[in-house]
Amino acid sequence: MFLTVRHTAAQAPASSVRTLSWTRALRGFVDGLVSVVLPAHLGRLGFSAVEIGTVITATLFGSAVLTMTVGLAAHRLDGRRILLACSALMVATGVGFIVCDSFWPLVAVAFVGTLNPTAADVTVFLPIEQTLLSDAVDRAAASDAERGEETIVKYRDRARTTADVFARYNLSGALAGAAGALASSLPALLARGAGRPLPSLEHAAFVLYAAAGLLAAALYRRLPRAGVHSPSSPPAPLTRSRRTVLRLAALFSLDSFAGGFVVQSMVVLWLYRRFGLSVETAGAIFFAAGLAGAFSQLIASRIAARVGLVRTMVFTHLPSNALLALAGLMPSAPLAVTFLLLRAGLSQMDVPARQAFVMEVVPPAERAAASSVTNVPRSLASAAAPFFAGLMLERSSFGWPLILAGALKAIYDLALFQQFRRVAPGRS
Numbered sequence: 477m478f479l480t481v482r483h484t485a486a487q488a489p490a491s492s493v494r495t496l497s498w499t500r501a502l503r504g505f506v507d508g509l510v511s512v513v514l515p516a517h518l519g520r521l522g523f524s525a526v527e528i529g530t531v532i533t534a535t536l537f538g539s540a541v542l543t544m545t546v547g548l549a550a551h552r553l554d555g556r557r558i559l560l561a562c563s564a565l566m567v568a569t570g571v572g573f574i575v576c577d578s579f580w581p582l583v584a585v586a587f588v589g590t591l592n593p594t595a596a597d598v599t600v601f602l603p604i605e606q607t608l609l610s611d612a613v614d615r616a617a618a619s620d621a622e623r624g625e626e627t628i629v630k631y632r633d634r635a636r637t638t639a640d641v642f643a644r645y646n647l648s649g650a651l652a653g654a655a656g657a658l659a660s661s662l663p664a665l666l667a668r669g670a671g672r673p674l675p676s677l678e679h680a681a682f683v684l685y686a687a688a689g690l691l692a693a694a695l696y697r698r699l700p701r702a703g704v705h706s707p708s709s710p711p712a713p714l715t716r717s718r719r720t721v722l723r724l725a726a727l728f729s730l731d732s733f734a735g736g737f738v739v740q741s742m743v744v745l746w747l748y749r750r751f752g753l754s755v756e757t758a759g760a761i762f763f764a765a766g767l768a769g770a771f772s773q774l775i776a777s778r779i780a781a782r783v784g785l786v787r788t789m790v791f792t793h794l795p796s797n798a799l800l801a802l803a804g805l806m807p808s809a810p811l812a813v814t815f816l817l818l819r820a821g822l823s824q825m826d827v828p829a830r831q832a833f834v835m836e837v838v839p840p841a842e843r844a845a846a847s848s849v850t851n852v853p854r855s856l857a858s859a860a861a862p863f864f865a866g867l868m869l870e871r872s873s874f875g876w877p878l879i880l881a882g883a884l885k886a887i888y889d890l891a892l893f894q895q896f897r898r899v900a901p902g903r904s
Contacts (some may be wrong), residue, residue, distance in 0.1 A: 497648040504649035506688040507592040508656025529866025538587035540856030547848020563693035570686025593741040603847035610835040639777040639832035654766025661756035717838035729857035734884035736861025737877040750873040751809035765820035785833040789826040796822035801882030804875025
């Protein structure tokens with residue numbers, strides 16, 4: 477079967493793609509900053525490793541509930557308005573972490589807010605932005621067809637076009653996230669240089685987070701009013717693609733649970749407890765890791781054009797999982813950091829391939845729901861893992877969370893390959 481489309485990511489309507497890339501970068505920067513500052517800030521408030529893990533778990537659980545709710549209703553709503561509402565919640569989240577300094581109020585703010593303790597985007601913004609990006613590619617193809625400039629390509633090439641768009645979108649977020657992780661060292665540096673109390677400077681990170689929500693809202697206002705909603709939207713969020721989406725969601729749940737053991741905030745805590753590395757050092761490490769992961773995504777679409785989306789996901793992810801487990805076994809900080817950086821160069825290459833695969837195996841009207849149902853495990857299934865990682869680190873500084881995460885992720889890769897290796901992109 478064939479599809480009419482021009483084979484280049486640049487053909488997607490420039491204004492929407494550019495706006496979404498800017499908002500992804502903006503959120504990536506403050507997520508990278510806060511994910512490194514958060515465990516140190518909570519530790520200075522007197523929280524134990526288990527309590528820190530509980531706060532992080534609350535952020536992931538809350539994101540899962542909100543993302544699922546929004547995603548399942550998005551086929552009847554305007555994507556632009558959804559993103560504006562999420563921006564307002566982002567502002568409220570930043571304010572909440574500024575004014576609260578006791579455990580249970582912070583758990584509540586973490587649950588209802590948009591804070592992201594991971595190096596990846598697992599927030600309510602994700603399914604809406606992914607859907608709008610895929611719709612932008614479709615509009616570009618339709619526009620080319622109207623002008624008689626279409627080129628006939630196979631579904632694999634159409635999937636590569638979508639993967640290109642996602643790779644560049646993810647690149648903007650990953651680069652900004654790396655810069656945010658590096659900026660996390662500024663509070664400690666300013667505290668030493670200016671003689672100001674460190675807690676007040678750490679609060680500035682959450683002030684910046686709230687300000688980013690305001691700026692994101694201003695950018696989202698530039699999007700077309702007709703977002704996710706369509707007059708032909710089906711009465712149910714998932715109909716034709718339900719079985720495929722649920723199978724993918726089950727597999728992504730396993731991967732996400734494993735990833736919860738090594739969310740960025742917990743790896744920062746492990747590096748501190750195992751090797752005594754400071755927040756400034758951890759920030760520099762995650763800056764380098766973010767750069768490696770960001771640029772590696774640009775290679776994913778080229779690999780996918782040769783071997784397909786599923787093989788790209790599996791064959792790049794398996795080696796990264798082995799490197800993650802090896803990092804947990806290392807006896808010294810230089811060796812552990814080396815393996816973490818090597819892993820970073822591979823661990824994100826599956827992301828644009830996975831996003832493109834999900835968007836290409838479902839009908840356009842079901843994209844937002846499919847994105848939510850497959851991305852929610854990135855929050856929900858991983859939500860319990862930071863708590864257990866905290867328990868492990870409370871009893872031992874050995875890298876058990878990293879080893880367990882690597883083993884479980886490898887099982888996910890093998891199961892995904894077995895079930896979907898023969899599934900070619902093409903609308904259900």
